[in-house]
Amino acid sequence: MRPKNRKTKKRKNYPAIKQSNDTTTVLFSQPASLYAVENHYCAGCGHGIVHRLVCEAIDEFGIRERVIAVAPVGCAVIAYDYWNFDVTEAAHGRTPAVATGIKRVRPNNIVFTYQGDGDLAAIGTAEIIHAANRGENITIIFVNNGVYGMTGGQMAPTTLAGQRTATTIHGRSLRREGYPIKILEMLAVLPGTKYLERVSVHSAHEVLRAKRAISKAFKMQIDNKGFSMVEVLSMCPTYWDMTPIQAADRIKNEVSTFYPLGVIKSC
Amino acid sequence: MCGNDACGEGAVLAGCRFYAGYPITPQNELTAYMAKRMNETGRVFIQAESELAAINMVFGAAAAGMRAMTSSSSPGISLKQEGISYMVGCELPCVVVNVQRGGPGLGNIAPSQGDYFQSVKGGGHGDYKLIVLAPSSVQELLDYTFLAFDLADKYRNPALILGDGLLGQMMEPIQIDSGIQPKFIDKPWALTGCKGRGPNIIKSLYLGDGVLEEHNKKLQEKFILMKESEVRAETFHTKDSEIVLVAYGSVARIAKAAMEMARSRGKKCGMIRPITLWPFPDKAIEEACNAARKFLVVEMSAGQMLEDVRLAVNGRAKVDFYGRMGGGVPTETEIFQRIEAMA
Numbered sequence: 001m002r003p004k005n006r007k008t009k010k011r012k013n014y015p016a017i018k019q020s021n022d023t024t025t026v027l028f029s030q031p032a033s034l035y036a037v038e039n040h041y042c043a044g045c046g047h048g049i050v051h052r053l054v055c056e057a058i059d060e061f062g063i064r065e066r067v068i069a070v071a072p073v074g075c076a077v078i079a080y081d082y083w084n085f086d087v088t089e090a091a092h093g094r095t096p097a098v099a100t101g102i103k104r105v106r107p108n109n110i111v112f113t114y115q116g117d118g119d120l121a122a123i124g125t126a127e128i129i130h131a132a133n134r135g136e137n138i139t140i141i142f143v144n145n146g147v148y149g150m151t152g153g154q155m156a157p158t159t160l161a162g163q164r165t166a167t168t169i170h171g172r173s174l175r176r177e178g179y180p181i182k183i184l185e186m187l188a189v190l191p192g193t194k195y196l197e198r199v200s201v202h203s204a205h206e207v208l209r210a211k212r213a214i215s216k217a218f219k220m221q222i223d224n225k226g227f228s229m230v231e232v233l234s235m236c237p238t239y240w241d242m243t244p245i246q247a248a249d250r251i252k253n254e255v256s257t258f259y260p261l262g263v264i265k266s267c
Numbered sequence: 268m269c270g271n272d273a274c275g276e277g278a279v280l281a282g283c284r285f286y287a288g289y290p291i292t293p294q295n296e297l298t299a300y301m302a303k304r305m306n307e308t309g310r311v312f313i314q315a316e317s318e319l320a321a322i323n324m325v326f327g328a329a330a331a332g333m334r335a336m337t338s339s340s341s342p343g344i345s346l347k348q349e350g351i352s353y354m355v356g357c358e359l360p361c362v363v364v365n366v367q368r369g370g371p372g373l374g375n376i377a378p379s380q381g382d383y384f385q386s387v388k389g390g391g392h393g394d395y396k397l398i399v400l401a402p403s404s405v406q407e408l409l410d411y412t413f414l415a416f417d418l419a420d421k422y423r424n425p426a427l428i429l430g431d432g433l434l435g436q437m438m439e440p441i442q443i444d445s446g447i448q449p450k451f452i453d454k455p456w457a458l459t460g461c462k463g464r465g466p467n468i469i470k471s472l473y474l475g476d477g478v479l480e481e482h483n484k485k486l487q488e489k490f491i492l493m494k495e496s497e498v499r500a501e502t503f504h505t506k507d508s509e510i511v512l513v514a515y516g517s518v519a520r521i522a523k524a525a526m527e528m529a530r531s532r533g534k535k536c537g538m539i540r541p542i543t544l545w546p547f548p549d550k551a552i553e554e555a556c557n558a559a560r561k562f563l564v565v566e567m568s569a570g571q572m573l574e575d576v577r578l579a580v581n582g583r584a585k586v587d588f589y590g591r592m593g594g595g596v597p598t599e600t601e602i603f604q605r606i607e608a609m610a
Contacts, residue, residue, distance in 0.1 A: 109331075
């Protein structure tokens with residue numbers, strides 16, 4: 001995260017799909033759930049795309065006024081500067097526990113968490129496993145970029161073998177640091193989980209698939225089906241030491257071969 | 268009714284809508300009681316996967332505008348400190364109950380007052396205070412738990428009930444329904460979905476230059492208000508006593524018996540029982556200094572409240588201490604012997 005010189009002038013929001021007087025249909029516009037502001041994310045970062053996909057899905061279901069989001073600790077810590085609905089922060093990793101408390105006392109609201117891989121796959125493993133195992137009727141958006149971005153690119157549990165980070169300067173050693181964790185595959189064995197899908201935002205094609213998965217996850221909650229989670233493989237050019245294009249290619253050629261894309265579980 | 272059950276009933280009467288707990292002795296009766304009563308009354312009970320999860324579930328329920336509580340005993344309360352600090356920072360009300368046991372570490376399951384510092388000096392990170400209520404009977408466990416919800420809502424700050432294993436486990440007859448109604452207040456800041464209004468945000472993160480300092484000043488103003496309005500204490504014979512005992516919680520009852528023993532033998536002995544440990548009843552102690560030559564602080568610790576008594580006395584009288592640790596409970600004879608030695 002680069003907080004310097006951040007300007008977040010809030011401008012007028014436009015409805016998602018605007019029907020004009022004549023026969024023209026507007027297919028692409030600013031989602032009502034997303035403020036039209038500059039964001040603080042680095043060039044080529046996937047967070048901006050994922051924020052937008054979440055907001056588009058919320059608008060399309062018409063649930064903006066029912067949504068309560070739980071923002072993480074990490075690069076997306078100030079997500080409430082971009083989202084035009086109720087948001088709370090949560091301590092690092094405790095996000096699913098906070099969401100549990102909200103959903104249990106307000107079951108008619110739509111509650112989702114937005115978490116990174118440090119938040120969800122390291123410090124918050126107990127909370128995510130038990131929220132999933134209880135079958136909480138919440139939605140988890142899990143953004144996996146394989147590093148701790150906000151604190152300077154340290155190794156995450158999801159960092160690939162051999163990957164260089166601030167704390168694995170010669171590359172992650174499986175003997176020393178252990179293996180990358182496949183969270184969705186772990187959660188799939190729990191009967192409490194109802195919909196788990198892994199997507200990516202490294203290309204336009206994959207962005208569209210990610211959008212469908214995120215919409216499906218919210219639909220599961222709206223229909224009271226239970227725990228839904230979408231893992232989004234996302235680029236971190238800054239701490240992968242790559243250009244945005246190289247970072248997108250890395251997901252296609254490397255990251256997604258270890259973390260396979262597609263529906264892991266759906267019932 | 269046992270103390271732990273009474274505490275739970277106090278929460279039910281106060282309109283607690285959400286409880287999350289995790290097993291730890293000697294507070295297990297409270298979790299079991301809440302499991303039964305919250306479900307009976309159509310409210311939410313969750314046995315959490317950890318103390319961390321429990322306090323953060325309470326965070327969520329409180330952010331959503333509901334009255335919420337969690338309870339534990341000393342080692343578990345240490346784990347909750349992260350969540351408590353966040354709740355103060357986010358200005359979220361809740362009630363936390365600590366049925367203290369011996370420490371440090373895993374310690375034992377016997378009564379203790381070793382968590383005084385943790386309770387009144389902050390506990391977690393950052394500059395903050397909690398209203399800390401110290402009941403000394405089963406009835407008070409019910410009454411002060413009930414009161415704690417009103418105070419938490421009033422100040423948008425967590426309130427702590429500081430009991431101990433002795434209070435939690437002992438049984439006494441109590442009056443359950445006092446006829447007092449909980450003081451529910453509007454919570455326009457709560458997360459309910461932004462229908463008909465702009466988005467609400469709950470946060471403790473303030474990154475801009477000086478913004479966090481302003482937020483801290485606002486919190487400190489609330490703490491000053493609490494100090495002005497919420498001090499509670501009970502005093503016995505402090506106007507004319509040369510020796511004044513200071514004790515809280517279950518120990519206060521033993522100390523009171525020792526005071527009565529001393530008075531029956533002609534000694535000018537009185538007592539102050541702080542009910543709020545924070546804000547601390549400095550004024551009651553200052554006033555007692557008019558007559559008192561000596562204070563005797565009695566605790567089930569190595570001397571923690573002792574420091575606050577010394578600050579309030581401020582050199583105007585001698586302050587002595589008698590304490591037991593690690594599950595040891597002072598007897599009235601032991602305290603009486605100390606009084607005799609001082610006189």
